[in-house]
Amino acid sequence: MKNILLFLLISWQYSFSQVHDGIYQLNSIDSLLTEEVKAVIDEEFQRKKVVFLGESVHYSGTDMLAKVEFVKYLVRKHNYKDIAFESDFFALLFDHHKRNLYSIWSKSSQCEKLFTFLEENSVTIWGFDNRLIAPYSYENFIKKLVNVLNKGGIELDEEYGRIANILIKNQYNSRKALSTDEIEFLYDYTKKILKTEVIKSNTLWIQILNSFNTAIELYTVRDNNSDKKRIAIRDRQMAKNLDFLIDQNPNKKFIVWLANGHMSKSNSANMDGQTMGFQFRQLNPESSYHIALGSIRLAPRTERDIEKAAKNDKSILSLLPKINNNYFIDANRLKKNNPGFGNRLFRDLSIFNLESDKTYLLNHFDALVFIAMGEEVKYD
Template sequence: MFLFQPGFSQVKEYIIKHTTPVREADFNTTNDADLLPIEKAIGNKRIVMLGELYHGDGEELRLKSRLVRYLHEHMGFNVIAFESDFFSLNHGWEAFKKNKISLDSLLYLSVFPVWTQCMQANDLFQYINNNAGKLRITGFDNRGISGYGMRHLKRSIDGFLREQQVSFTTHPSYNTFITAIGRTPWILNGNNREALDSLLKLMPIVIEQVSDPFYLHVLKGLLINYTLALHYRYNKERKDHPQHDFQMAENLKWLASDKFANEKIIIWAHNSHVEKGPLENVTHRSYNSMGYYFSQDPQLAAQTYTIGLTCYEGTGGLTISDVTEKVTKPHKKSIESWIHSMGYPYAFTDLTFQQEEDLYYMKTYINTASELPWKKFYDGILYVREAKPCLKK
């Protein structure tokens, strides 16, 4: 303990020295000087990953939303990539550009309701609508079929495969395959084992015959969805599987390296997906994260600044559930406790110059914490003193 304490004191000293207050989370504030330290920390990086501790913390969403506005208006970030339906937010954006759907409808149908139905995120989505010609929207999550996907996925894939004259369209099982695609939401819920087995058998054949990068990512994502459905619905394997985060990383790599190769991109997701630390010694998940897979590309890693979010106290609650969850008291040797001692309602800590081996506690979810070398997971931390449940619109 005598040898450990001085090192620990140095970690605490670093956190306090490199933490700056964020005055407020009000989206419409006219004074953004308190966000200058975040701009300085990000520097010339063109990709910013914004995590969140809990999908149901309205205060985190307010703070994130304000930062998105700042990144767009002051730093030129012009793409927002949501942890939401990859197919819908890419195919749907093209439909929006052709005036086939309103942006408001596309967002409502495609972005997960934990955000679109949270009143504290309302300013963000209104801002996106108001800046449709300047901000571009995309998504990278392969899991979950949105309302837009339910309407267009089957017809879009069928039209593409026929237009490209993919040989499988003449296969005797093609109609069975494309019909099952249209029933994907029900199949994923475990309602048709025969159709699931058919898709698991036929999808790899189709993938081998497709070269278009967008549809290749769509089809690979669907295959992972069907594989996970087999694990969760039939084999009853409740453990986490790495395919989801792996495919999200593949989708995001394509977006960042090809589709938006020359753009500045904001990634909107959960902490557990954006964190870039390796699985080694991690107790809060049993798989490598999207951020880890993404950062294995040295060029992309060098272009990315990853921000985790955390909070000290309060209560969170999802808009899709009436259940609220109280934030447990942080460990006394945690970044939350140290920042709380400074009295800030919101704050930012830059971890850029911290030693990679420095260990301390931080929350990994609303009511759990882990002692890890957090510099390996995030480049910076946004802090909220009091979490507040999302309010339903």
């Protein structure tokens, strides 16, 4: 009997150590990365040209604070000197300033030290979103296009400039601000410009105008509250815009700052077209490493729900030794040591905020970062 009990104990300990080989406790949020975790990610960061850093929701201040710690390490240890945000592709091509980012980042208290750090370390800010949200785009898109066309002896139709500015100003309200004829004219004239010799010989403006064409579609497509059509349009072009930045800067390494959903490696049906990460990997195989971040305690999750989930082996929280500490899960290592995990559905209480809270979570990302105590973003 004693031998049987000893065997069962040893077997349980072996199984436990296998499951937890790939799960690492992190420090507090202000000095997040332990030496053990640094050793795990160093090899990946050295080999990869692009590191994606995702956040669960744009109101999670703790996700942002944790991402800042990764950014600091990437810059200081691995010499990443470029960071691309889920923000205005056009504006940030010409004006690499935080004022061209969404205010959720540029004006948040949690990102204040990030932008100071980027400036002090000469890190260049880029964008890859086809949405033209910065005042810079409204003020300069047509001006710069006119200058480029004039070099080829082409005069831009004033009506095109007028309608384009209405679109940029109104964004998702453009269906109300523009007639069907005006929208069609904008499409057709953009395609006409793309066929001119002065643009055909300009790689940058080919990309800008192709991105703008998808912005026309994004802002004017008829969609419902699910945003299913708009999500697919946006993610497809964001992957192409990011690919363009990487391709045009072959000797640079990029940090990519965005939402978890956009950077997922999966092309599963329940992603509903939110497949930028998958599409980018199709264009750049084996070049990127994807780290998703999520805060366990953040509205609308309750403590009761969290404690219940931690006891349920169908929940990703059941893999964590404790739910009151911060953790780093090396998804690739965990799947290697536990082959069945890649085909295992996990619930996550929407901690990582994918389209479904029941998914093959370990296949979406290379690593998962759990922050025990969440806080919402704050603004000065």
